[in-house]
Amino acid sequence: MADPISALGASLSIGALARFIPEPRSKLSDSFNNFLQGGASLLGKTAGAVMDLAPDYKALLEKQMYVQQQMQVLSMESNVEKSKHETSMAVVRNLRVG
Numbered sequence: 001m002a003d004p005i006s007a008l009g010a011s012l013s014i015g016a017l018a019r020f021i022p023e024p025r026s027k028l029s030d031s032f033n034n035f036l037q038g039g040a041s042l043l044g045k046t047a048g049a050v051m052d053l054a055p056d057y058k059a060l061l062e063k064q065m066y067v068q069q070q071m072q073v074l075s076m077e078s079n080v081e082k083s084k085h086e087t088s089m090a091v092v093r094n095l096r097v098g
Contacts, residue, residue: 053061
């Protein structure tokens with residue numbers, strides 16, 4: 001019976017272990033990374049342009065960003081507490097089963 005790993009592609013067998021040979025880095029991944037870096041620099045320029053708004057809009061935008069940041073912090077704290085609760089409940093459930 002043929003080894004399932006070697007049936008999928010290039011592999012290297014050492015004793016009983018079979019491993020895939022790493023593929024060379026493609027040019028597509030390099031161009032995708034360049035695309036992402038270009039998008040990040042564009043977003044940085046856009047954020048700078050947003051700060052050139054009228055003072056009324058600037059204050060409103062700053063308040064909105066502050067509220068969004070507070071919502072993110074609250075969401076993170078909620079997720080941490082939920083994870084703690086689920087972990088402790090998993091222990092209780094395992095005790096009931098065993």
